[in-house]
Amino acid sequence: MPDNETITLELFRYHPETDSEPRFQSYEVPYDEDWVVLDAINWIKDYVDGSVTHRWSCRMGVCGSCGMMVNGEPKLTCAAFLKNYYPFPIKVEPLVNFPVERDLVVDMEGFMDKLQDVKPYIIRDDVNDTSQGEYRQSPAELAQYKQYSMCINCMLCYAACPVVGHEDEFLGPAALALGHRYNKDSRDQGQSERLEVMLSSEAMWGCTFVGECSVVCPKHVDPAGAIQQAKAMGAQEYFKRFVMPKGAGATKGAGA
Amino acid sequence: MSGQYHRSHSRAWFMERPAYIRFMIRELTSFFMAAYLIVLIITLAKVGAGEAAAAEWLQALSTTGWKVAHAVALAATVWHTITFFAAVPQAMPIYIGEDRVPAPIAKIVMGYGPWVTVTAIILWGVLR
Known part of the structure; x- marks a missing residue:
């Protein structure tokens, strides 16, 4: 050449x-x-x-x-x-x-707003003093969410998703995968708070499982899979609230 | 912020990428499955109404048009089933300890395995 x-x-x-x-x-x-x-x-x-x-x-x-x-x-x-x-x-x-x-x-501003909506951080009802040691987690518990924690916020999944382009309320693949990542974290107790946002109207249910978000993801996060799992989790939460309106709410979280 | 450029979205967005076309085909197969279920419900009702009604209904279904419709419904149902099973490992991952069961095995365990088993049981019940 x-x-x-x-x-x-x-x-x-x-x-x-x-x-x-x-x-x-x-x-x-x-x-x-x-x-x-x-x-x-x-x-x-x-x-x-x-x-x-x-x-x-x-x-x-x-x-x-x-x-x-x-x-x-x-x-x-x-x-x-x-x-x-x-x-x-x-x-x-x-x-x-x-x-x-x-x-x-x-302009990334709308994307950043959606990321914040899912509260992408560990939420605890109780916060232990550091002298009590770390919140321990087994390799099996880590495996439940590790894949979804690899997102680099490159937004390729938003560009691949036809729902993002047509439905403003849809939170989008990366934000939903990140929300699911924290919902699956055994140290977290904020599932109800997150699902409050994710369950609203088109925020999560807008996903029709086209699946291209997972195809283009350079980090193999599989947001499409995360969203379907989040939908199942959301449906369980909905029926819990329906059956037990007062005492409902996902509770999870290992102690220190 | 003013001055931003907003690109418009085409109504024919599903033609923009091959993956979107495949998605639309997958969704359209649901129509044929629903249509076939209606035919199946009518068939059951005719069987319940007696031998004469069932024979008359089966006679009506023996035309070329109905045979083609059944063939199309079968093809659509098979395609929908294959795409559904392909999605199952993503939506319902199985973990053994810290190891995720590979997708091909999960598809057999949760999809093709039960499908073949149930089909075999039905065939055994019908043909024995």
């Missing part, structure tokens, strides 16, 4: 101060089979057009910042190798189902 081989990147461009509609701009980028799409975008910004705006940080699939639509598929651009697309042009857009701030950058 000659050293001067290039590949075309078509970048989604939108600058709110000058553009009323987005447009695509093509760039010729040196082709290197070790490069990922993020390398190519960084090269464009460094050497061709400094006005290109995008998010990135770790470049190793950990921070979740560089999620974009690559040829219509939600991808971490730090894990999308040019060699998988070469010699054809690569179209890069901001994640769908989010408002676009500028070029390849989306």
Whole structure:
């Protein structure tokens, strides 16, 4: 392969101060089979057009910042190798189902609000003094939620989910998986509080199990599975409240 | 914040990705399953109404149109069943200690195994 081989990147461009509609701009980028799409975008910004705006940080699939639509598929651009697309042009857009701030950058505020809604932290009725030791957990108890704790908030699952795009009330895959992660944690006692939010109208029930959230997840979190399990847990909670209106409520949580 | 660009959603969103088309096909198979259940309920009612009514109903079902409808319903039901069993390990994970039972085994334990067993029992009851 000659050293001067290039590949075309078509970048989604939108600058709110000058553009009323987005447009695509093509760039010729040196082709290197070790490069990922993020390398190519960084090269464009460094050497061709400094006005290109995008998010990135770790470049190793950990921070979740560089999620974009690559040829219509939600991808971490730090894990999308040019060699998988070469010699054809690569179209890069901001994640769908989010408002676009500028070029390849989306507004994450709605996503962050939904994350907070599910109270993604351990809730205890009693908080022991540290002198009493840690809240112990067996490997089997850890296994119940570990997979769902691997989420890096890259939002690829939101871009893959058709319900997110059509139903504002739907909390979305990552938030629901995270809520389920804490509901399954043996140290947690906040299941009722979380289900209060998750059980409301379309918040969780909007999921129709399309399953693409799990397909695109770079960390194999399987949000679709988590949501179906959360639905079963929610249905149990609903019937508990129906049968025992006063004393109902999921209780769980190991002592120290 | 002003100045954001909001992309519109197409009404034909389900055509945008092959996975969405597969999802819609899976959902549509429910219609054929429901339609077949109605036919089955009518059949049971006719059987309950007596031999003559049952024979007349079976005669009506022997037309080419009904045979095609049954074939379509069977294909839709089989496809729905396969996709349902594929989803079971995700929705109902089984753990043995700290190890999650692999999906292929979970599908057999919770799906195909009981399906084959119940089918065999019914066939045994009908054919013996």
